[in-house]
Amino acid sequence: MATLDQMNEYFEKNRDTHLNQMKEFLSIPSISALSEHKADMKKAAEWLSSSFKEAGLENISIESTEGHPVVYADWLHAGGQPTILIYGHYDVQPVDPLHLWESAPFEPEIRDDKMFARGSTDDKGQVFMHVKAVEALMQLDGKLPLNVKFIIEGEEEVGSPNLVPFIEDHKEQLAADTLVISDTALHAPGQPAICYALRGLSGVQIDVYGAKSDLHSGVYGGGLQNPIHAVAEILASFHDQEGTIAVDGFYDSVRNLNEEERQAYKDLNFDEEALKQELGVTELFGEPGYSFLERTSARPTLEVNGVFGGFSGEGIKTVLPAEAGAKITCRLVPDQDPAEIVEKLKAHVEKHKPEGVKVTVTPFDQGRPFITPFDHPALKAASDSYEKVYKVPTVYTRGGGSIPIVADFDEILGLPVVLMGFGLETENLHGPNEHLTLENFDKGLRVLGDYYQALSALSKDELKK
């Protein structure tokens, strides 16, 4: 197998070629949200197919869906070695506001050793890195150390509406021992991170109905239940005064952080003082016994995202409104079940709703939480590969947000998921002047090449989740 030195030499020699190829890919305006770019979506899928072919991959196909196509490719000649499935997306966000871009979003330009273009970091640039890493090993060794499958979709930026059915319909074809996704960021410049868990999501809208129509508070106030009072009472009942969620059984299925995980949080040396400054608050607040980072990524939450009722214009209107309501989302952690949480929220509202009003609870879309066990060998191998190239220990993090598709892969294919990102939070993904820092492009190619080799050294049994 190729050594890291050989890879270094290879990637240095081919750097200009690779950057030019990446520019080609980035110059295709594959905006999935805008129907006028349907042809561009096809063009991007075709460009990707060609690059798979050049890399030496096989069984390349552009698979139609009800929306934009999924591009598949594989190389399955590694016999009993593990199989890695690589997921990414070739679609990008719209580019408005265009006037804030310093160079045109689809005319890629390198400035300060950064590639500026829509999709450079999210996610075409990172998908391209996997293609080139595979190609490198193929060039250097004439073969790959493990079986590889690519599934690159074109609808991630519009919520992946057709991916779950696709995965379900192609379960056999997509079967693998590990899923790798490069669509996230390093922890900080020069600081690689393994994001080993993401939170799930479930939410409800609470609507409270009083009288048939708005009433004059001078005539009816004090005489019947005010829907705003009812909403306030319900919302206030969701947490205790210290910030712990007071919904019966809410924490029942929560997988607690173990000592190793808590140590990993401490090792991040997160600066809560700096955060307070940045946010403009005098104190942080939340579930006692956990740090800010733990609360926002490893603990479940219940947040009211909106409340409404009555008059909110300037001045005063003495109305007793007919309706009031609130929108609530919970971020969930393993092993909470989104549907079960909705039932618990419903039961809580039923128990705490005041007299004299009608209350309805309507669920929103749900997403499962995801976790790859902290000590899983596929994560350890990724951590080691990062460390070899970046020369610092890899940190372990959990993401506070939700990427439902990750949990869906986990759920349907039952395999460990490794989130190996090479972007930076500051690279303006979704905004103007999106870019990819080329230092991380260069290092990432080497990390991936090394990682494929490291994974191949593990047995299928070791990789079982």
Add this chain to the structure above:
Amino acid sequence: MATLDQMNEYFEKNRDTHLNQMKEFLSIPSISALSEHKADMKKAAEWLSSSFKEAGLENISIESTEGHPVVYADWLHAGGQPTILIYGHYDVQPVDPLHLWESAPFEPEIRDDKMFARGSTDDKGQVFMHVKAVEALMQLDGKLPLNVKFIIEGEEEVGSPNLVPFIEDHKEQLAADTLVISDTALHAPGQPAICYALRGLSGVQIDVYGAKSDLHSGVYGGGLQNPIHAVAEILASFHDQEGTIAVDGFYDSVRNLNEEERQAYKDLNFDEEALKQELGVTELFGEPGYSFLERTSARPTLEVNGVFGGFSGEGIKTVLPAEAGAKITCRLVPDQDPAEIVEKLKAHVEKHKPEGVKVTVTPFDQGRPFITPFDHPALKAASDSYEKVYKVPTVYTRGGGSIPIVADFDEILGLPVVLMGFGLETENLHGPNEHLTLENFDKGLRVLGDYYQALSALSKDELKK
């Protein structure tokens, strides 16, 4: 002094003349809110002056204010007899939506023995009744049984911004033993009522500030105080679970209902079941130990009129908002002080505000509560006069709303206020097809004539508040 029979004969004989005169007055579009009607306001004031002159009143003047003029007139030849001050307003509400009117708002038309026109019941029609009642006694007896002063303003529908300074500047001129206002309604058709108390008003806006800007609830949720949670907690703290206001000292200055007053409420035989049907609620709710009518008119309230924060559009947005807030008004009863209540609300918020947010409390305009003691002779006399004409016992009520100007008169001039209304709640005041039921116009003229005489039989000492 003229007997009721003589008055009957007089009013019957002059009915057509009176109705035609009233139509003249109602045909002037005296909309105080719209600047294009400034000349009409002057015209209405002049029409009123002429009618005062015809009635035999003296010292008639159209007094300028910073807004629309106040019309004054008096007759002060009754020596040591009491003086009655009559307040009303000649301005009217705008007429939109015009297309819902069956006849033009300023082309008065009698249909089904009702006078349809803007201002017919609120309040030009009722002011006109006082003028004609005074004129009747003057015609029948050649003099009045007591001293009379009229103060009719032109800005009631825009909040009487210039009346308080006017009263303060004319304290001597307006000095009287009783104030009579006919700008309210009977309790029901055929059922006269004395409204002997009105509630006061004070209110605050509560604003809660968290982080500098809206945050993503997936990234920050659970990590710092959510302003909506804080608002909900504050709002929920204002009442106990049964609906009693939980603000320290809120009820301290409340003058409790005596047995006679509570009996008067019971005598109204108010149908709470019918109200529930009408409002579409399964139960009424509020401070325990009091009936719906007591709660909405004789007890103070704290109602949230509006709550806002975060996202309230369709679907969901996982935002942790930077701000949230609420608007609150309290209806106050004697002897609560609006400014003192604001201080108590502030202290309550200070005590109940959660950690991690900044909270401000901003007061709105205030109005004092008003009461004329239930057993005051001026009320008893009014009750008797109603009863003589309507042939049913007069009921005693309190108004749940606030007419701050009533409390201002009370405060500045220190005299009992008698609210003798002849309208009906169903007469569409402020809406399209406003009308005055002529049965109450006819009866009202007789009630007022009788009342002036009855008041004159009381001594100034008896009338002292």
